[in-house]
Amino acid sequence: MRLTYREAVRESIRDAMRSDPRVFLMGEDVARYGGTYAVSTGLLDEFGPERVRDTPLSELGFVGVGIGAALGGMRPIVEVMTVNFSLLSLDQIVNTAAALRHMSGGQFSVPLVVRMATGAGRQLAAQHSHSLECWYAHIPGITVLAPATVEDARGMLAPALKDPDPVVIFEHAQLYNRSEETGDAPVDITSARIRRAGDDVTLITYGGSLPKTLDAAQTLSEKGVSAEVVDLRVLRPLDTDVIMQSVRKTHRALVVDEGWRSGSLAAEVMARIVEEAFFDLDAPPARVCSREVPMPYARHLEEATLPQPDKIVAAVGALVGSLRGSTL
């Protein structure tokens, strides 16, 4: 079955609503408009306004409603239009949803799923384009997912809804139009995945940067450098086993992260590599991140700001030096 990422997310929501009457979808424009990114198109007709609910522009309010519904026994899927706007609901997510199990001594949990779009590349400038996944990955008490493939977009929602604690899912807006062959089985939401095997360098990435990183890996292989690509998939809790196994094999690591480098997820991954695999390293770990500016509107500036395959290839070049057989 060949699906776009957008269709895969829609199918996963549809499956969930069909199989569990407690599941409902709420967010800005999800019902009558069919979703800002057309993810929920058709769901209103199929499930009705009780289960596919439009909300006002009030992130703090409707994420709070979602928490209340979850505490009341429902299984809400709350869509926030972009991660930028989700900052208005940070109080609900960080201070309430993430903390309630601990603050109630385990008496209450919040089985809430929050989906949101993230990332740049569509000329929407600084208020619609940032990658703030790292801010959520900092918070204990939530699981943070970043499906980068159609398969993951299709398969992550079901286990997320089964999780008794809050799960935040980041969908990179650049991925919605990508299509791939996929099944409809749930995938696990605890582990990182190796998306391409290689021997010379480990490229670690997630979400919207995965296709760019795979492109770079392809270019590298033509130049004689065999790159392994690790897709983090789960940004919290990080699956470091897969990273370390790969780094111990290749001895070199490059992190590709659309977030800014200071205080970033890339920084965390590098720190863990140095902590756990220092004596296996054959070069200082490196990273390609977004330039540290608010995302520009102009296309050429936006492209220059973001990680791109050529930047990844160049960074790998600096890492491997004159690796035998390579022509970097």
Add this chain to the structure above:
Amino acid sequence: MIDFTLPSLGADMDEGRLDEWLVAPGDAVERGQVVAVVETAKAAVEVECWQEGTVHQLLVPVGETVPVGQVIATLLEPGEEPPAVTPGPRTPPSSEGRRRITPAARQAAADRGIDLGAIAGTGPDGAVTLDDVRGATPAPAAVGAVEPAPSGGEREPGGVDRSTETRRAIAAAMSRSKREIPHYYLTQPVPLEATLEWLNRENASRPVTERLLPVVLQLKAVALAAHEYPDMNGFWSDGCFQAAESVHVGVAIALRQGGLVAPALHDVASKSLQQIGSDLSDLVRRVRVGSMRSSEMSDPTLTVTSLGDEGVESVLGVIYPPQVALVGFGKPMERAWVDDGRVRAVPTLVASLAADHRVSDGRRGALFLAAIADLLQHPERL
């Protein structure tokens, strides 16, 4: 072919562990160039080579402990052709500072007993990488197989045991001194009024970074006096005394982890106060971070110890063999001083001498000490 042997870096050293090679086969070496870092019981010491030539082979791999006097490398004399066999891989001359070696390469080299110094780096900025180590051959068998890398804390050179080792080394040297050297001791108070006045005047006109410390005057005074009394400056070995030509003053410096070292300030007698001051602060800084040169460790011809900071009135030291004298200075303090039949409070300092009675006797020592006291009171002559 020149054999380069592990030098003795002081009476208390009988072996050393090779920490790092700073040259590689093919490198040209000048007289006085630092070629290796050797870990002794007290410190990591930069070992200089005193012959000119080209490095031919490094015979001791990093991490190995060898006795003093063992050949650790061979050099080709200028113009000498290398023997046909055993061409070592060439390295680009290691320019400044530490060579770049990746952790994985270090680990692999330690596991296989490979001498990193003989490996050319092909990684970023010439770093030695895992590939370079894998492509290299293990160290020659003659040197003996290297034990697998010790695990855990022992990776850190010295590590936990450094202070025990230091203490042991000091114990050996000082026991030998007290056992073999018949010490005699003399002390003399030195009024410092004129000196301090001169120093204040002199420092007032200097920028802060160039101000002179009293200890600099002490070192220069000792050096000049030793020049006049050569039987205080040199070595007792094989039953006779050999005066040294220059005065290399050993300066006793306390180590952070405990214990003492007394590396040499070279040619103090011929240096300006300014120069002595900056050489001293450089030496202290390097001692504290554990990077001394081999010549500094083996050269001192006469040691000065100054316990002024600790508040003792005088110090009667133990001579560091094979030297034959040690000058000590206590804390400068105000004392009642009788001068012209009147009592005044005058800043004074007690200078002391511990000397080897096999070489000199009390009268000679007294003259030497008096010369130091006299010079200290006439700083303009220093």
